Amino acid sequence: MIKNFEQLPLVLTVSQVAQALNLGRDTTYDLVRSGHIRSVRVGHQYRVPKAALMEYLAA
Template sequence: MLLTVEAAARRLSVSRTTMFRLLKSGAVDSVRIGHARRVPAEAITAYVQRLAEEQQHAA
């Protein structure tokens, strides 16, 4: 399932600007369909898992 950038931002509870920053940095994967940018739902899950793992290692 593909999400709009806005829907992906809502899932992460971040702003649209922050979501675009995450996409630009490569922290969250996305695909282009024509002129539209879409975020695979799995990319959101993978990002959250990476954050959790990083925080566990830092503790």
């Protein structure tokens, strides 16, 4: 588990987001696909900017 958000990279994978939020992978993918957590598609993969994760937590 990630203990400090300052340690997070600027861009996270969905798995890293799930770990940071202590959520399951499927739940995290649902949040990303629905747009609740802003993301960018890189090929077939989603990437979540650290700022987008912070925005989600602030909402």
